[in-house]
Structure formats: C-alpha cells, structure tokens
Amino acid sequence: MDTQRNEILAALLTSHGYTHRQLAQAVNAISGRIFGRPGAATDRDVRRWISGAVRWPTSRYLLPLVEIFDRQPEAMGFVPRGRSSRLPVPPPRTPTAGEEEPVKRRAFLTASTAATVALALGLDETPVQGRLTLTDIDRATGKIGRLAAHFNSVGGGALLEVATVYLDRLRTAADGCTYGPRVEQALNAAISDLCSSAGWAAHDAGQSGQARLLYADALQSAILAEDKRGQARAWSNLALQARLDGRHREALRVNRAALDSRQARQDPRIAALLHSRLAIGHARAGDPPAAARSLLAAEAAHDKFDTAAPPPPWLRFLDAAEIAGLSAIAHQAMGHLPDAELATAQALQMLAPNMHRNRAYYGVQLAELQVAQGDTDRAALTVARLNTSALSSRRIADRLATVHRALAA
Known part of the structure; x- marks a missing residue:
C-alpha cells in the first residue's frame, strides 16, 4: 500500500x-x-x-x-476516507443524580487536566537518588517548558499542584543525588524556571502569598545558577507582584533594576516584557508621559525580535498580541478607555488559537472596558462570546463575576 x-x-x-x-x-x-x-x-x-x-x-x-x-x-x-472518516461526536457522559454544580464541574476539569498533564510529561521519571547527569536535567527542562505551554492553554489553577509537586521532586533530587558543578548549576537553573512558572500558576489561582514566595525562590535559584535570564524573569515577576499588592513605587524600582541587567539589554523579548510592565507601573503611579515612553520602548523592542530563533518556553506567550494587551492595561490605568478598548480588541484579533487562557483574560478585560464606558449592550455580547468552560483561573473567574454583577445591575 x-x-x-x-x-x-x-x-x-x-x-x-x-x-x-x-x-x-x-x-x-x-x-x-x-x-x-x-x-x-x-x-x-x-x-x-x-x-x-x-x-x-x-x-x-x-x-x-x-x-x-x-x-x-x-x-x-x-x-479522511469518505463519510466514515467524519470527526466523531464524543459520547455523552452518564449524568449523576441532579445537575452538577458549576463548582463541582470546574473541580473535575481541574483534576482531570492536572492528572493528564502529569501523566503525559512523565514527571515521576526524574531520578531522586543516584547519579544525576546533564541528560537528566535536559529532560527536566523540557518537561518544565511543556508545563509552561499548558499554563497558556488552560490557566494556572489547574496546574498549580502539578508544578509544586514536581518542584518538590527536583528539590529532593538536589538533596538526594550526586552530581558535578555543571549539573548543579543546570539543576538550579531548572528549579528557578519551575519556581517562576509555579509562581505564575499561584498568581492565576489567586494565591498571591504563595506566588510571592515562589518568585523569591526563583530569584535565589537563578543567582545560584548564575542564570542572568532567570534572574531577569524573577525580577520581572517580583515587580508584577509588588504592583498587584499596591506597592507601585517598589514595583517601578524592581522593574528598572531588571531593565538595567545585561540580559534585558541583549534580549529584545525580555526588554519588551519589562518595558510593557514598566508602562503599567508608571500609569498606576500617575506618570502618563513616562508610561508613554515605556510603551514606545516596548514596541521598539518588539521590532527587534529574532523570529528565526525560537524563544524560551516561558516567553512564547509574548508576541504582538500580548504587547497590545499590556498596552491596553496601561491606557486603562491612565483613564484612556477608548484607547484601552481598541488595544484589547487588537490583542484578541492577533492571539494564537491555542492561547485559551489569554483569550479569556482579554475577553473579560474588553467587557470591563465596555461596562466602564456605559456600553452594556456590547459588554453583554462580549461576555456571551467567552468560553471559560475548560479554563481554571480564579483571577479570570472573579473578574468575570464582577462584570456579570455590573450587567445585572
């Protein structure tokens, strides 16, 4: 044949x-x-x-x-081979007594997603005793990168436990295995990478205290690994957390320190992310001119992206759509609601199909902006188009609930 x-x-x-x-x-x-x-x-x-x-x-x-x-x-x-090759419809699940409550259904989705990801990645294959090699670390790094890709698809709430369990396994390996200096450095870099991803998952799940600790652990491990890119990522996350905690001037100081790093100067992707977040920080601190300069710097950095070289897994989310979405947040903080709405709509148009979590995030953001401008009809239409059934993100769910209450009122 x-x-x-x-x-x-x-x-x-x-x-x-x-x-x-x-x-x-x-x-x-x-x-x-x-x-x-x-x-x-x-x-x-x-x-x-x-x-x-x-x-x-x-x-x-x-x-x-x-x-x-x-x-x-x-x-x-x-x-396909004729009519017999049509995509089948999934069989209906046997209903339980009475309708499932939405919370129970979300809990089922979260558990099934986490179990599927843990099984698919083979997280229990990383050795925790004996000799640890660079090949073992390369495998672990690949698993961490694929975990980050799942975050972008389903949200952090579903995968927080998966990330923290695997983090415990890597720390157990660090204590229980033997290895040389090069492996130790690579292992610390992997732990830093996973701490940052787990921190993002905690942040998305509404666990701000846990996120803050994980970001600090990520910075410590990156310093031990002498990993400049990991340090820049950790500093960026710590700046974001400070801003979310309402410490806007601290966030600005941390963000500026990250931008002064050699890695930010050499890597346009990191520079674009930091400038975008710095713009939001300036806007929240009441400095629109500085926010505008940072937005321009983010766009200039984006123009320098090397599209031939793939970004590290944790930076794959950062594209023109994400930069437009971040600029919308800055415009919203400055009170420029029409500009913020336009930038959010652009982000939604440019998002890749597999970015389900970000699509929901910016969809809710668009509805919020429409409600703030009194356009409740369009906001209701925006909400009706959202699909969050397979998403696990407390942050998005809470904001969507606020929009629903505003529309009901």
Whole structure:
C-alpha cells in the first residue's frame, strides 16, 4: 500500500515536546475521560500515525489528539476516507443524580487536566537518588517548558499542584543525588524556571502569598545558577507582584533594576516584557508621559525580535498580541478607555488559537472596558462570546463575576 509520512504530525510532536510514548500516554488518559475507560495506544501506534500506515485513527484516539493539539484531524495531517472518516461526536457522559454544580464541574476539569498533564510529561521519571547527569536535567527542562505551554492553554489553577509537586521532586533530587558543578548549576537553573512558572500558576489561582514566595525562590535559584535570564524573569515577576499588592513605587524600582541587567539589554523579548510592565507601573503611579515612553520602548523592542530563533518556553506567550494587551492595561490605568478598548480588541484579533487562557483574560478585560464606558449592550455580547468552560483561573473567574454583577445591575 502506498503510504506517505505525516510530516505535520511529526512536527507537532517536536513543537509540543512529546516522545512517541508520552503522546500515547496522553491519548490514553484523555480517552479514558471521554469514553469512560483508558485507551490502549502505544508508541507503535504513534509511529504508524506518523509513517502514514494509519491515515485516520479510530475515534478512541482521534478525539484525544484533537484535544491535545487543538487542531482538527486534517490540520494534523490525517487524510479522511469518505463519510466514515467524519470527526466523531464524543459520547455523552452518564449524568449523576441532579445537575452538577458549576463548582463541582470546574473541580473535575481541574483534576482531570492536572492528572493528564502529569501523566503525559512523565514527571515521576526524574531520578531522586543516584547519579544525576546533564541528560537528566535536559529532560527536566523540557518537561518544565511543556508545563509552561499548558499554563497558556488552560490557566494556572489547574496546574498549580502539578508544578509544586514536581518542584518538590527536583528539590529532593538536589538533596538526594550526586552530581558535578555543571549539573548543579543546570539543576538550579531548572528549579528557578519551575519556581517562576509555579509562581505564575499561584498568581492565576489567586494565591498571591504563595506566588510571592515562589518568585523569591526563583530569584535565589537563578543567582545560584548564575542564570542572568532567570534572574531577569524573577525580577520581572517580583515587580508584577509588588504592583498587584499596591506597592507601585517598589514595583517601578524592581522593574528598572531588571531593565538595567545585561540580559534585558541583549534580549529584545525580555526588554519588551519589562518595558510593557514598566508602562503599567508608571500609569498606576500617575506618570502618563513616562508610561508613554515605556510603551514606545516596548514596541521598539518588539521590532527587534529574532523570529528565526525560537524563544524560551516561558516567553512564547509574548508576541504582538500580548504587547497590545499590556498596552491596553496601561491606557486603562491612565483613564484612556477608548484607547484601552481598541488595544484589547487588537490583542484578541492577533492571539494564537491555542492561547485559551489569554483569550479569556482579554475577553473579560474588553467587557470591563465596555461596562466602564456605559456600553452594556456590547459588554453583554462580549461576555456571551467567552468560553471559560475548560479554563481554571480564579483571577479570570472573579473578574468575570464582577462584570456579570455590573450587567445585572
């Protein structure tokens, strides 16, 4: 039989960081949630999908693949064969007595998402005793990067426990394993990276105290690792936390210190993020001219992005859409509501399809701005278009509830 290799699916595995075995595990876990019993996919099945030997998987595997990669089958390189190759509809779940309360449903989604991610990433494979090598650290770094990608998709609330459990495992490895100086440095850098991601998850889950501690731990580990990029990231997060705590001048001082670092001067992506957040800080501190200068600096840094070189996983969210969204927050803080609404709408138009969390965040922000300008009809329409059913973010949920109360009033 004439077969053609599925290069699209092979590229998706690479971009998402899955091995054949890890993808099979993720498919089986999601299949269990959809169909009520775990799937039986193996790495051999994945190889057959990629080789083209299987051009259209069974529904038991196809539906999980659609969920994992957020693409229709044809966009994953699969080839339909007539009417029998239509995308199947997931079987209905057996209802319990009475309707599920929204909180219970969100708790189920959170638990299933976290379990699926933990299983797919193989977080229990990192050794906690014996000899630790650079290969082990490279694997851990890859897992942390894929965890950051899941944050952008489903929000931090669903994955906070996953991140903190894996952080405990890395710290156990640091205490229980033997390794040389290079491995120690790389391990500290990985712990810093994970602390920052876990801090973001805590922040998104509304756990500001835990987020603050994790950001401080991230800075300490980055210093031990002599990781300048990790230090700049930690300083940026600490500045954000200070601003959220209402300490605007402290946030400005921390943000300026981060911008003065060599890494910020050499990396346009870090500079763009810091300038965008500095603009918000100036706006909240009542200095519109300084905020405007920082917004221009962020746009100038964005123009210098090296699109040929992939950014680190934690910075993949930072694109033109995110910079527009951050500028909207600065305009809102300055009282420029029409400009803020326009920038938020631009962010929503430019967001990548898989950025579900950010799409919900800026969707709520757009509704807030419309309510603030008295345009309740458009705000109601904006809210009606939001889809937060598979999202776990207390921050977004609380803000959306406030919008609903304003519309009801």
